[in-house]
Amino acid sequence: MGKKFEITNEIRKLRFFADEMTQQQLAEKAGVSRQTIVAVEGGKYNPSLELAFRIAQAFNVPIEEVFQYRAIEKKKKSNKKGDQS
């Protein structure tokens, strides 16, 4: 069956290790509004490839350290199906 994937990020952790960089500072470095950084960090908005690179560049790390592409585990659904059978 086709797996579902999601994009996760480590922006909060990277901001912490960058001397507790504020979202405002990151927004300035990436050239976007603070609201966009809040949405990206909270997983509410998946940035374009260009913005993803700009965020990675702001932390001086490769892009895969900031964003990850992971499979979503369907625990709840599989449990329910198991209960029914």
Add this chain to the structure above:
Amino acid sequence: MTYQIARTITRMLSGTVLLIIYLVQVTSRYQSGVLGMNELQSLAQLMLVFIGIGIGVTIAVEIVFHILYSIGIAVKESVKAGSCNDKDIEKEIGKNIEKNIKQDMVEDEMAKLIDLKSLRVGYVTAGIGFITSLIILVLGYPVFLMVNILFGSFFIAGIIEGLAKIVYYTRGV
């Protein structure tokens, strides 16, 4: 509340007020006999006047909103700095205020995407309004009503577009 949400709410409010004023005007003119069911010419005049007023009001509201928003940021920054002296605001906090205002008003890729998506919602609403007006005509209601539904659907589409924007900004795209 962020800049984008505050701006959208302001636009929605001005749109709602304009729609209410228009409806009140049409109803009162219709009841007083100035506007009749077959007097589309005077109705078109009223609509054109309201379109003009709408453009003027939108521009005025935008200007007032930006002034008030900038004042709000300036006050916030000066309170944060613990000083309200004019010299301090000009020299020390001034740059910060300008930077914050610019930063808040940046229209980045997320804002553009939300604009596009909410515009689509607005178009669908206006389309539904157009179809409703046609159905009204087919059902035998006067053209007066059809034209008003059509005109009102554009205002409502603008309001729903604003609502969609707020939803996208709060829940994510």
